[in-house]
Amino acid sequence: MYRVLITDPLSDQGIKPLIEADDIEVDQRLGLTEAELIRIIPEYDALLVRSQTKVTAAVIEAADKLKVIGRAGVGVDNIDLLAATRKGIVVVNAPDGNTISTAEHTFAMLMALARHIPQACAALKAGTWDRKAYVGVELAGKTLGIVGLGRIGSEVAKRAKAFHMRVVAYDPYLTEERAAKLGVEMADLDTVIAQADFLTVHTPLTKETRHLIGREAFRKMKDGVRILNCARGGIIDEAALYEAIQAGKVAGAALDVFEEEPPKNNPLVDLPQVIVTPHLGASTVEAQENVALDVCAEVLHILRGEPFKNAVNLPSIPEHVMKKVEPYYGLCEKLGRLVAHTLVGAPRAITVTYSGELTETDTSFLTRSILKGVLSYHLGPSVNFINAPHLAKERAIRVTEQKSNETSAFTNLITLEIASAQETRRASGTLLNGFGPRIVKIDGYAVDVAPEGHLILIRHFDRPGVIGRVGTILGQHGINIATMQVSRRDVGGHAMMILTVDKPASPDVLDTLGELAEIRSVTEIEW
Numbered sequence: 286m287y288r289v290l291i292t293d294p295l296s297d298q299g300i301k302p303l304i305e306a307d308d309i310e311v312d313q314r315l316g317l318t319e320a321e322l323i324r325i326i327p328e329y330d331a332l333l334v335r336s337q338t339k340v341t342a343a344v345i346e347a348a349d350k351l352k353v354i355g356r357a358g359v360g361v362d363n364i365d366l367l368a369a370t371r372k373g374i375v376v377v378n379a380p381d382g383n384t385i386s387t388a389e390h391t392f393a394m395l396m397a398l399a400r401h402i403p404q405a406c407a408a409l410k411a412g413t414w415d416r417k418a419y420v421g422v423e424l425a426g427k428t429l430g431i432v433g434l435g436r437i438g439s440e441v442a443k444r445a446k447a448f449h450m451r452v453v454a455y456d457p458y459l460t461e462e463r464a465a466k467l468g469v470e471m472a473d474l475d476t477v478i479a480q481a482d483f484l485t486v487h488t489p490l491t492k493e494t495r496h497l498i499g500r501e502a503f504r505k506m507k508d509g510v511r512i513l514n515c516a517r518g519g520i521i522d523e524a525a526l527y528e529a530i531q532a533g534k535v536a537g538a539a540l541d542v543f544e545e546e547p548p549k550n551n552p553l554v555d556l557p558q559v560i561v562t563p564h565l566g567a568s569t570v571e572a573q574e575n576v577a578l579d580v581c582a583e584v585l586h587i588l589r590g591e592p593f594k595n596a597v598n599l600p601s602i603p604e605h606v607m608k609k610v611e612p613y614y615g616l617c618e619k620l621g622r623l624v625a626h627t628l629v630g631a632p633r634a635i636t637v638t639y640s641g642e643l644t645e646t647d648t649s650f651l652t653r654s655i656l657k658g659v660l661s662y663h664l665g666p667s668v669n670f671i672n673a674p675h676l677a678k679e680r681a682i683r684v685t686e687q688k689s690n691e692t693s694a695f696t697n698l699i700t701l702e703i704a705s706a707q708e709t710r711r712a713s714g715t716l717l718n719g720f721g722p723r724i725v726k727i728d729g730y731a732v733d734v735a736p737e738g739h740l741i742l743i744r745h746f747d748r749p750g751v752i753g754r755v756g757t758i759l760g761q762h763g764i765n766i767a768t769m770q771v772s773r774r775d776v777g778g779h780a781m782m783i784l785t786v787d788k789p790a791s792p793d794v795l796d797t798l799g800e801l802a803e804i805r806s807v808t809e810i811e812w
């Protein structure tokens with residue numbers, strides 16, 4: 286039974302699949318303080334939030350069992366992603382479900398801003414019939430500047446086109462084809478800022494976008510420009526916006542989001558030129574149901590070990606690539622464990638070479654599996670897919686992934702090489718049609734080993750009688766040899782023996798084997 290904690294209000298319809306799942310127990314505890322969350326989080330396998338709950342490093346540190354944090358929405362700035370990645374917790378969001386609602390809210394704000402609807406409404410309700418004070422501007426023929434033309438920005442652009450606005454957009458990832466398809470003019474940030482009659486931002490809040498629209502940007506704008514932020518507080522510098530409105534440079538602003546939410550003593554909120562909503566972009570019945578359904582489906586997949594797609598702290602991988610690489614996960618992890626077992630010294634450089642049909646696909650997930658295998662040997666079971674590259678980086682291990690066109694007897698071949706300060710070890714593995722994973726080379730010795738069961742790897746000198754002596758020692762300790770392979774480089778030189786045995790050998794038995802004069806090293810592999 287998996288335990289799921291929900292700490293922000295989510296749509297009842299949306300969380301139904303979780304509530305109805307036989308293997309899931311759901312607790313809804315809204316409005317917890319950080320201390321309360323820290324106290325109860327160790328009991329849960331999954332945490333579901335919107336934007337109110339702050340999933341801090343301290344919360345994540347206390348989350349002993351947590352496998353997944355689900356964000357019912359887009360922005361994950363309320364979650365400490367680095368802390369989650371370090372701990373190997375997947376963070377998933379629901380990026381598509383609230384796009385339309387947020388674009389529609391942005392457009393509602395745009396029209397309300399152009400026509401002073403909230404101010405006029407409040408005045409009339411207060412008993413004032415004043416038609417002169419609320420003369421607005423038309424949208425048709427005006428230029429809408431969009432910064433960030435992703436999902437929401439694109440939907441805003443489509444609506445602006447329908448209102449006969451000219452749309453000019455800046456997004457570093459915007460291609461000419463997409464811009465043309467949307468009927469949008471592509472420009473650099475300064476041009477967008479300088480040409481906009483209305484300027485709207487739709488980027489995430491990152492180091493690069495924090496105060497992207499600040500004093501310098503306001504100076505470059507047209508007089509009488511109107512500003513919108515329905516993305517994240519902090520993309521627009523609130524102090525600079527306040528000054529620009531007071532100076533008459535900016536005619537008005539529509540804000541759904543704030544640097545501090547709820548805003549406390551924020552002078553912008555009191556300005557008559559500013560209209561505000563309390564972070565309502567995604568607050569529609571439809572969006573809340575969509576995002577809750579999407580994120581619950583992802584959480585169920587992750588808890589049940591099924592493929593998932595919207596991880597924020599993992600690169601996204603298309604389904605057709607996933608299908609190709611998934612069968613190799615087990616082989617890769619075992620290859621990692623095998624070489625890590627045999628290496629003397631701490632790994633400094635890890636090189637993975639893919640050849641055959643794997644050269645044509647994205648193998649980054651396979652490299653993650655290998656890293657998981659290597660690092661879990663040293664660091665234990667807390668290493669997983671998500672944190673393995675991060676843990677390698679933290680330990681200054683250089684990881685190189687390369688593709689080779691060299692032909693081999695196998696349709697696919699994965700070779701792992703690990704270098705420490707003392708030595709370099711390598712092994713190659715393949716997936717044999719109908720036979721599953723096989724280790725086919727270890728340090729240059731050709732072998733054929735199924736990576737499973739109890740395996741003892743012995744490096745020795747090729748001398749008469751050594752095989753018999755190994756067999757005798759194991760026999761004396763009641764250890765039955767299931768298979769044995771011996772491979773040598775030169776007659777009388779270095780050789781390798783790989784035994785699969787029916788039960789693990791104790792450290793004493795391994796020591797006794799190691800004391801034989803012909804034996805250079807003995808390693809028992811634990812998969």
Ligand SMILES: NC(=O)C1=CN([C@@H]2O[C@H](COP(=O)(O)OP(=O)(O)OC[C@H]3O[C@@H](n4cnc5c(N)ncnc54)[C@H](O)[C@@H]3O)[C@@H](O)[C@H]2O)C=CC1
Nearest residue numbers: 359360433434435436437456458487488489515516566567
């Ligand atoms: N007010 C609300 O209730 C809601 C707010 N949001 C927020 O809206 C924002 C946009 O969401 P989506 O469109 O779904 O995200 P998205 O990821 O589809 O689009 C973001 C776009 O910003 C662009 N971008 C990133 N850095 C940039 C930079 N320095 N300059 C210009 N463009 C840059 C990216 O290339 C991307 O195309 C996010 O901050 C999200 O958290 C989303 C949903 C609801």
Ligand SMILES: O=C(O)CCC(=O)C(=O)O
Nearest residue numbers: 335336358359360567568
């Ligand atoms: O949960 C909400 O209502 C906020 C939505 C939001 O800001 C987002 O999805 O980024």
